[in-house]
Amino acid sequence: MKVALKIWRYDGATGEKALREYEIEAPEEATLLDCLDIIKDRHDGTLAYRKSCRMMICGSCGMRMDGAAVLACKTRMAEIAASGHVPVISAMGNLPVLKDLVVDMTPFWQKIRAVKPWLDTGYVEPPEKEFVVPQAEMDVIHKESLCIMCGCCVSECNSMEADPDFLGPAALAKGFRFVGDPRDRATVERLQAYSDEHGIWDCTRCYFCNERCPKGVDPRDAIAKLGAEAMREGIDSDMGARHAKWFVTSAKTTGWLRETELVPKTQGVVRSLKEIGFAMSLLRRGKVPPPFPPHVAKDVDEARQLYELVEREGHEGARGIVQLEKPLARLERHEAGYEEAAARGPYGPGSFPKPYLPGENESTEEGAA
Amino acid sequence: MRKVAYYKGCLASLSAKELDVATRALAPKVGLELEELESVTCCGAGDIHEAEPDYYLHLNARILAYAEATGTDTLMTVCNVCTLNLRQANHALKGDEALLARVNDNLVSVGAPAYSGSVDVLHFLWLVAAGEGYELLKRAAHRGLQGLKIAPFYGCQILRPSKLLGFDDPDRPESLERIIEACGGEAIDYPAKVKCCGFPIIQAREDVALAELVQPIEQAKEAGADAMVTPCPLCHLSLDAWQSKLRKQTGKDFQMPVLHLSQLIGVAAGLSESELKFKRHVVSVEPVVEKLAV
CATH class of the missing domain: 3.40.50.11810 (Rossmann fold)
Known part of the structure; x- marks a missing residue:
């Protein structure tokens, strides 16, 4: 097939930029990475990009196609080529470009290092017996363990664009991989460190990281799990945590968000007093609803009692964060007729292999090493 | 007219009242009959999901249950954050029978209806950007x-x-x-x-x-x-x-x-x-x- 690409070429030494178009002949099954290899081998040896495994394991070939971060080795070109569209390939965002599609990953690695990405077992000499972790507990950090540190999430992070010091989705997801590990003994220290100014509460919930991650890590969900764990440990003095807590207080008292009190509850009375002028400008337009009489939801007693019940049941912390891949996969399998297929047996006509879903075999694998 | 359960959320109730007023006035022109949900609370806006994840699920299940009780199959939202929170909870509950059963037990024990999983959460935008809603919108926007x-x-x-x-x-x-x-x-x-x-x-x-x-x-x-x-x-x-x-x-x-x-x-x-x-x-x-x- 004929594949046409436009590539942003960049020379870090001179700062020169140019958008070059290439048209190549490539096999039907070619990925974006295959196409770049063909360009480099046969058309233009000066093109710079990173690659290694060619099979979505090493995380080297993160780059942007039409502005969206992708792994070049995971991106097939046949449909795009057939549509006649000429995609624009460029380096990832939020990282300095060195040459063409190669970014300087130093800031990325600095942040990974900052979250102490190793298991802190709390002992020097290993104990007599190995530490056996139940499968159910590893399932909590299953997704975060899949990260290949390609940087696609970081490339698109809206908060990091606004605050380059933000630890960001990759480092925080890595952090949760250890916070959620029952063998780690530094949970509280980690949560305190991750709750600093450029940590958990810097996340603006734009969900670009979940959208872009080529491995299904869902870093935004990992950040929510860190928030949930931090609050469970009582590490909740950051304005972001206080903001979140006020929603709970609102729901279990009036049912609806008590909007006007949200500012002093988040920022503290002293700081919010500085906002009086701004608040007045909003007040004039009816944007500051009076807190009295409160806007109370009908049958709010149900919401209050639910809170008591939930507290007693104790499903708090990271385990409570909705893990969607399981229900979504079940729903998809249902829609795809999986259950009927499964009933016919594994090798019958119309059957297809059963994907492994974390937590499915909890009862049988509990306690297995 | 397509009857939908209308969940306006916190902002359209108070500081963004103009959104609620305009949506109500517009609804019949684009073929929507709104049945406003009264016995509902905040969806948690992502904040309750982070602070008290299980409470978030229960609050959203309760909203979905009250929507289902109106006899419609559509819960209409007018806010992105409500849309994501409700859809996320809806998928989690629909895809996990044990979770749905536990949450339903709790809902019923406080006097709320149980949720069977028959509701789809759709933003107002989606209802008027395609299908019959879009055809009616073209006519209404005279x-x-x-x-x-x-x-x-x-x-x-x-x-x-x-x-x-x-x-x-x-x-x-x-x-x-x-x-x-x-x-x-x-x-x-x-x-x-x-x-x-x-x-x-x-x-x-x-x-x-x-x-x-x-x-x-x-x-x-x-x-x-x-x-x-x-x-x-x-x-x-x-x-x-x-x-x-x-x-x-x-x-x-x-x-x-x-x-x-x-x-x-x-x-x-x-x-x-x-x-x-x-x-x-x-x-x-x-x-x-x-x-x-x-």
């Missing part, structure tokens, strides 16, 4: 926008994560553009229309949030937009009310009017000022109204 240049601003949580939302392509959405054009306006294209407005952290990290907020407003201005339109009252609040703070930070006074989606369609459909309530906006919508009056 007064038109007379070529007004409108910058669509989607907000995050109606696009991403797309596996949960999925109506638009998360990178090349077109539902707002379709509506703007059906209303006789010209849709402005600009890169930040799918990016974040900064609202979730505007109180805890104002500087970071404002650095995000400035992008769409600045780009829309440069592209010559007369106004912006958004399907989310949280985006609306930051784009409209926090715009004055950008003046201090950037030295630029954008004066960019920002319309709720229902207001934009409402203008084209000839709703009155008492139904649009532009006076509740911080940035004046007067220039837009004047252009249309000519």
Whole structure:
């Protein structure tokens, strides 16, 4: 097939930029990475990009196609080529470009290092017996363990664009991989460190990281799990945590968000007093609803009692964060007729292999090493 | 008429009342009969999901249960954040029988209805951007926008994560553009229309949030937009009310009017000022109204 690409070429030494178009002949099954290899081998040896495994394991070939971060080795070109569209390939965002599609990953690695990405077992000499972790507990950090540190999430992070010091989705997801590990003994220290100014509460919930991650890590969900764990440990003095807590207080008292009190509850009375002028400008337009009489939801007693019940049941912390891949996969399998297929047996006509879903075999694998 | 359970959420109940008023006035013109849910609470806006995840699930299950009890199959939202929170809980409950059973036991024990999983959560935008709603909208928008240049601003949580939302392509959405054009306006294209407005952290990290907020407003201005339109009252609040703070930070006074989606369609459909309530906006919508009056 004929594949046409436009590539942003960049020379870090001179700062020169140019958008070059290439048209190549490539096999039907070619990925974006295959196409770049063909360009480099046969058309233009000066093109710079990173690659290694060619099979979505090493995380080297993160780059942007039409502005969206992708792994070049995971991106097939046949449909795009057939549509006649000429995609624009460029380096990832939020990282300095060195040459063409190669970014300087130093800031990325600095942040990974900052979250102490190793298991802190709390002992020097290993104990007599190995530490056996139940499968159910590893399932909590299953997704975060899949990260290949390609940087696609970081490339698109809206908060990091606004605050380059933000630890960001990759480092925080890595952090949760250890916070959620029952063998780690530094949970509280980690949560305190991750709750600093450029940590958990810097996340603006734009969900670009979940959208872009080529491995299904869902870093935004990992950040929510860190928030949930931090609050469970009582590490909740950051304005972001206080903001979140006020929603709970609102729901279990009036049912609806008590909007006007949200500012002093988040920022503290002293700081919010500085906002009086701004608040007045909003007040004039009816944007500051009076807190009295409160806007109370009908049958709010149900919401209050639910809170008591939930507290007693104790499903708090990271385990409570909705893990969607399981229900979504079940729903998809249902829609795809999986259950009927499964009933016919594994090798019958119309059957297809059963994907492994974390937590499915909890009862049988509990306690297995 | 398509009957839908209407969940207006916190903002449209109070600080963004104009959204509720315009949506109610517009609904019959686009074939929607709204049955407002009364015995419902805040969806948690992502904050309760983070602070008390299990409470979040229960609150949202309760909203879904009350929606189901109206006998409709559609829960209509007018806020991106409500949409994501409710859809996320809905999928979690539908896909996990044990979870649904536990939550239902608790709902019933406090006197709320149980949820069987028959409701679909749909944003108002999706109901009027396709199918019969779109056909009715084209007819209703008879007064038109007379070529007004409108910058669509989607907000995050109606696009991403797309596996949960999925109506638009998360990178090349077109539902707002379709509506703007059906209303006789010209849709402005600009890169930040799918990016974040900064609202979730505007109180805890104002500087970071404002650095995000400035992008769409600045780009829309440069592209010559007369106004912006958004399907989310949280985006609306930051784009409209926090715009004055950008003046201090950037030295630029954008004066960019920002319309709720229902207001934009409402203008084209000839709703009155008492139904649009532009006076509740911080940035004046007067220039837009004047252009249309000519």
